[in-house]
Amino acid sequence: MVVATGVKVIEKAKKQKLSHNSKTSKVSAWETVKISRHPQRPILQDYIQKVFTNFVELHGDRAFGDDTAIIGGFAQIGNQKVMLIGHNKGKNTTEHIERNFGMAKPEGYRKALRLMKLAQRFNLPIVTIIDTPGAFPGLEAEERGQAESIARNITEMANIEVPIISLVIGEGGSGGALGIGVGDRILMLSNAIYSVISPEGCASILWRDAKYAPDAAEALKITAQALLENNIIDEIIKEPAGGAHTDYEQMASEVNKVLLRNLKSLSNYSVAELLDMRFEKYSAMGKFAE
Amino acid sequence: MVVATGVKVIEKAKKQKLSHNSKTSKVSAWETVKISRHPQRPILQDYIQKVFTNFVELHGDRAFGDDTAIIGGFAQIGNQKVMLIGHNKGKNTTEHIERNFGMAKPEGYRKALRLMKLAQRFNLPIVTIIDTPGAFPGLEAEERGQAESIARNITEMANIEVPIISLVIGEGGSGGALGIGVGDRILMLSNAIYSVISPEGCASILWRDAKYAPDAAEALKITAQALLENNIIDEIIKEPAGGAHTDYEQMASEVNKVLLRNLKSLSNYSVAELLDMRFEKYSAMGKFAE
Amino acid sequence: MSWYTKAIEEKKPHRKTLWVHCKKCKSHIWGEEWEKNLNVCPNCNYHDTITSWQRIELLFDKGSFHELFENISPVDSLNFTDLKGSYKDKIQANKKKSGISESVITGHGKIKGFNVATAIMDFRFLGGSLGSGTGEKILQAANFAYDYGLPYIVFSASGGARMQEGVLSLMQMAKTCAGVARLNKKNIPFISVLLNPTTGGVTASYAMMGDLNISEPGAVIGFAGRRVIEQTIGEKLPDDFQTAEYLLEHGFIDSIVQRKDMRDYLANVLSYYNR
Amino acid sequence: MSWYTKAIEEKKPHRKTLWVHCKKCKSHIWGEEWEKNLNVCPNCNYHDTITSWQRIELLFDKGSFHELFENISPVDSLNFTDLKGSYKDKIQANKKKSGISESVITGHGKIKGFNVATAIMDFRFLGGSLGSGTGEKILQAANFAYDYGLPYIVFSASGGARMQEGVLSLMQMAKTCAGVARLNKKNIPFISVLLNPTTGGVTASYAMMGDLNISEPGAVIGFAGRRVIEQTIGEKLPDDFQTAEYLLEHGFIDSIVQRKDMRDYLANVLSYYNR
Ligand SMILES: [Zn+2]
Numbered sequence A, B: 001m002v003v004a005t006g007v008k009v010i011e012k013a014k015k016q017k018l019s020h021n022s023k024t025s026k027v028s029a030w031e032t033v034k035i036s037r038h039p040q041r042p043i044l045q046d047y048i049q050k051v052f053t054n055f056v057e058l059h060g061d062r063a064f065g066d067d068t069a070i071i072g073g074f075a076q077i078g079n080q081k082v083m084l085i086g087h088n089k090g091k092n093t094t095e096h097i098e099r100n101f102g103m104a105k106p107e108g109y110r111k112a113l114r115l116m117k118l119a120q121r122f123n124l125p126i127v128t129i130i131d132t133p134g135a136f137p138g139l140e141a142e143e144r145g146q147a148e149s150i151a152r153n154i155t156e157m158a159n160i161e162v163p164i165i166s167l168v169i170g171e172g173g174s175g176g177a178l179g180i181g182v183g184d185r186i187l188m189l190s191n192a193i194y195s196v197i198s199p200e201g202c203a204s205i206l207w208r209d210a211k212y213a214p215d216a217a218e219a220l221k222i223t224a225q226a227l228l229e230n231n232i233i234d235e236i237i238k239e240p241a242g243g244a245h246t247d248y249e250q251m252a253s254e255v256n257k258v259l260l261r262n263l264k265s266l267s268n269y270s271v272a273e274l275l276d277m278r279f280e281k282y283s284a285m286g287k288f289a290e
Numbered sequence C, D: 001m002s003w004y005t006k007a008i009e010e011k012k013p014h015r016k017t018l019w020v021h022c023k024k025c026k027s028h029i030w031g032e033e034w035e036k037n038l039n040v041c042p043n044c045n046y047h048d049t050i051t052s053w054q055r056i057e058l059l060f061d062k063g064s065f066h067e068l069f070e071n072i073s074p075v076d077s078l079n080f081t082d083l084k085g086s087y088k089d090k091i092q093a094n095k096k097k098s099g100i101s102e103s104v105i106t107g108h109g110k111i112k113g114f115n116v117a118t119a120i121m122d123f124r125f126l127g128g129s130l131g132s133g134t135g136e137k138i139l140q141a142a143n144f145a146y147d148y149g150l151p152y153i154v155f156s157a158s159g160g161a162r163m164q165e166g167v168l169s170l171m172q173m174a175k176t177c178a179g180v181a182r183l184n185k186k187n188i189p190f191i192s193v194l195l196n197p198t199t200g201g202v203t204a205s206y207a208m209m210g211d212l213n214i215s216e217p218g219a220v221i222g223f224a225g226r227r228v229i230e231q232t233i234g235e236k237l238p239d240d241f242q243t244a245e246y247l248l249e250h251g252f253i254d255s256i257v258q259r260k261d262m263r264d265y266l267a268n269v270l271s272y273y274n275r
């Protein structure tokens, strides 16, 4: 059912290709949103299987629990060993519920930070995979410090002494994405989105009605292309025509190639250079008048 | 009621002075246990008022809660500014319950560690005051990592880059005491106790009956004098005749004097020297054959 | 125009209101009394919003505050337009309304003799939202603290990230926290004062990262919005949810300080910094 | 006597038992099958205790293990005597019974080619309790790891602190953790394997401080005793309370590994250490 709807969206998107945004012949922002949320879109689990080998999953935040919305562990890509950390939405209704649709709680972010520090101890570069509608907006999450856990990750990631690559594979939902998304390279799949607020949320605040989500999506500049132009991300990984879900193998092979290239280029820097570059990178973010 | 019993104990203790342990004219280990638990014995609150000035209490572990069984904050002793952290049992039934009888939960130990790291940032020596029957043995405390929180404190205290002085003012109850008790100087009031297990607990395991607690207390060598002889502690602060509760002012003045002297002597070392000495101190603990 | 003149100028519009209506207890308070009481209700202790300049006047030694980075102001880099108009127009309107050019004032000054770098958010300017200009100023002030080895105090009052700047706004969370991270590494104290309200992306970045997190009574501090959470869990939330008192109990706030005591409290805390 | 001979010698008493009675599912298993299955019940997967030397044989490359600090043994420094006799006599009896002289074997060896320093606790010796000798050996092995830059793996199986040594025993928690703290500072991995049972002061010190905490299925791991907690809260505890599975769910264990897979698992993890 969900799948069918998703497929329909894609068909519609293909048809509208030329009509809506003709001068660049790209799909509209809202259509990109739909592709990024496509029920058959490959998720972290798929990349673990197709891009990485020898995955050793590690569990727990050492304080409260093990949040299954975030997965992490040792993994290998080619000959390169890394710490892999990412949101996992799950592939079907059972898994969606089990994984809380990839919406992490404080213990998820704290597990992620623990594993990043473990990566530092083992001297392994970190790859984070972002795919979440956002951090979980629940009572207990709030009580246990949803804000604190994201804030701490963002802060400590600035000081982590190994390379960090973040890749947005689907939805980059606001603080919930950024909580594992501070790095030396920010990559996005070509139909992924990254936004400060969901288009629906933005529309219901600024347009006073969620049905204006397509307008909000457009205004928020959440597509990979727009983010590249605004110097938020470093590189776009091209998806197969029709979207990542149409060809898992090709998608995986692209991701593999681009990750390896970026890992290699980051391996040339000393820790001090790396941290300076990371600081400069984030210092330069944003546009203002002076 | 409780008070009366306590006072009776002391009276009894005084009478038995010569009978029980005549060759050293000291009270027995079990009588010391009773003095250390005396309901009118000064607790952390009293020392905060009488030894320290300008106390700024700081709250919270930044992850789950604020455990009132452990109090911490900036404080001044003489002209010396410190981070003060300690168990607080409370002074009456209402407070006992509120403070959980000084039995801390994981969030208490985590608050303590947070404040120790804050002390490091502010470059303040740390004074910890120990007075607990033990860490709280509850279901939720266990779930949230009672063991982990104590283990982490013990481990990280080895690396804290400011001087640490620990003073046992009443009961030093096992891991619950040690969780804030690793330091460069371990001091004890003369009627305080420090034990790996409560005499009652030890008796019920090794004597198969808690009523043998006095024998267990003797066997466990839990008095300040015995611990000094076994090189566990560095110095005993003499209590007023009859126990600390008989003269708060004199007790406070002794504590003040000894803390200041130890703070001064520790201020002479570099961070590297301090950590080396601390490592050597703990490396030397224990007796074995080779 | 000196900081002091600015603060005085600002007060004028308030003086026009003869009676103030307390948002919490609904009592009517004589305007002058309200102001004399630092915009705190004498009846119920409700701590109402004050402007950045009022706070500076309240906290800093007379004449000691020096503004920095004051020329930074927002630009509408995404050409963002919603139903109510363009972000560009909003910026102009907010500048005019508030007399300041971003949602934060940054600078350095003395609190009872203790030198600090500081950033004071102003809820009047686009709801204190975190835009690129805000982030730049908060980072620059952190860098100033870093360069001069000064404790850094940030006073937050914000509805969160500034939607009209899209992901550029989101990234200000990382940008400001990168500044905090450098202070951490150099063991320079960072004190966060979370004022009513501090929510969303500001709470989930620098505001929650204080070596000390301090608040005022009753301040609302949270990540997700109350309504969103109620929709998610399908229940009504407790009344004190996301108040400073609630956060203290849950371990995220070191202490709640009355507005009138804040200056003494901060000075006292600063006196413990020993480097 | 070489380590290998020791391991072989040790097995003999087991061979005497023709049938083993599984403590969990109560089935009777043919002794040889039980042993071949590494003291794991082929019926219900119950992981029964094995001795330190059996574990060494199971995990380390043949002939690669070298024992260190083997002469360290307990002394009765407090002249501790309870109803059942003196600690001195207990030490002798335990030495004789187990053929080892403390509750832990320490040394270095190779796991599928990866060099490590290691400590393997033995529950047969005074319930694997943490005495001064135990602490000394665990610290010395940590120091060996520190000096040679080797990952350190500790296998815990312990009832906790050794009461008969009083506070000397309690201080072994701090002593061993001081060793772990030095490894942390030098970024040398510390891997903790928590075996059935790991409780009390051992759980509340080094055993819980692994960069990775690993366990075997069903292992009991806890701080306070089950009975003490039930008395405190006045309720019966859930059946799986303080099992490895329970701890995994609550965030304290990275993974639960079958005994037969432990060697491969550890080697795999060690392959990720990149210094
Ligand atoms: Zn009011």
Ligand SMILES: [Zn+2]
Binding pocket: D022, D023, D024, D025, D026, D027, D041, D042, D043, D044, D045, D046
């Ligand atoms: Zn069985």
